[in-house]
Amino acid sequence: MEKSLSNYPNLPFVTVTVCAPGTSTCDTIDHVLLDTGSTGLRVLASKLSSTTLAGMSREQLSSGYYIDECSQFVSGYTWGSVRLADVELGSETASSVPIEVIADSAAGSAPSSCASAGTNMGTVSQLGAYGILGVQGQIRDCGQSCASTALPLYYACSSGSGCSTESAVPLTQQVTNPVSMLTNDNNGIVLSMPSVSDSGQASATGTLYLGVGTQSDNTLTSLSTIALDANFEFTATYGGTANQYSFIDSGTNFLYFQDSSLTQCTGTYSGYYCPSSVQTESVTFAPNSGASSSSGSYTGTFKVGNVNTLLSSSGVYAFNDIGVYGLVEDGLDFGMPFFYGRYVVITNESSSGAGDASAAFGSNGA
Known part of the structure; x- marks a missing residue:
């Protein structure tokens, strides 16, 4: 525990390194909220360099449509693209992990069905952190429910931005707990x-x-x-x-x-x-x-x-x-x-x- 970025008490922070997959192009991000109540890594786009972000390919469905996500929390929602990244936790690395890049300009604005979830937490002042590392124990952040049914969590679009159509997303393309993808110590x-x-x-x-x-x-x-x-x-x-x-x-x-x-x-x-x-x-x-x-x-x-x-x-x-x-x-x-x-x-x-x-x-x- 340390001083919060927005003066909120009781926020546990860890440091995570995010890299373009298979490269040494990386950004080390501190003040990432450790969250046992959610699954997956989410980082603010503003904390990623343009070169790192450019090297993190956006997830696409077999149809070619891009995948964006509306993550819902007790205090509001985050909206962003789903991209692949190598994630370094301590001395270990999880390769090609689907993560959410919050407030990614490539994803455009959140659709109304997402924005109705409450406060937009896509800024440092609202999030109180530079990202969220969700280690709930769930491997995929939605699981089979989103793999088989279009729910107001994942969205797909052909143009790359302005996604407003809810979509089912295969398990392997859902935002994933990086710990579960480590070579060792992954349980x-x-x-x-x-x-x-x-x-x-x-x-x-x-x-x-x-x-x-x-x-x-x-x-x-x-x-x-x-x-x-x-x-x-x-x-x-x-x-x-x-x-x-x-x-x-x-x-x-x-x-x-x-x-x-x-x-x-x-x-x-x-x-x-x-x-x-x-x-x-x-x-x-x-x-x-x-x-x-x-x-x-x-x-x-x-x-x-x-x-x-x-x-x-x-x-x-x-x-x-x-x-x-x-x-x-x-x-x-x-x-x-x-x-x-x-x-x-x-x-x-x-x-x-x-x-x-x-x-x-x-x-x-x-």
């Missing part, structure tokens, strides 16, 4: 974040390990593992209520859950929690029906502080206890505050499809 990730003060702190430095159980540094013991369903969700039981559409999401700044017993803020931070002292809450995770395994569970705690007090401090960007009253898509959203002081392990789905990914949790003792 998932381990994210280790240190504990932070309940009053927040200026920054926090964690480690992203590539692969799960493939090297000595990504092999962990004493973890609690749960299977994720086809939507990469699980049931989170909190306050006696089982929320079966819950998920972990490092790309979300805060914790989203409902608890009427906790004091809520008024005024500027209406809708956030403002208890008089820091509260420690307990939650239990368990697999949903449809996951590859019905066994396994995890019981952990999270903290809830007073947002009025926490956000009154300048220069503080890492918070472990900011909560919002509400659900995201009918589930509890365990955003970045939940990651502090934990190892979080995401194991990718197999090539056969979703429903066999998993998540695991443990204390990192830091």
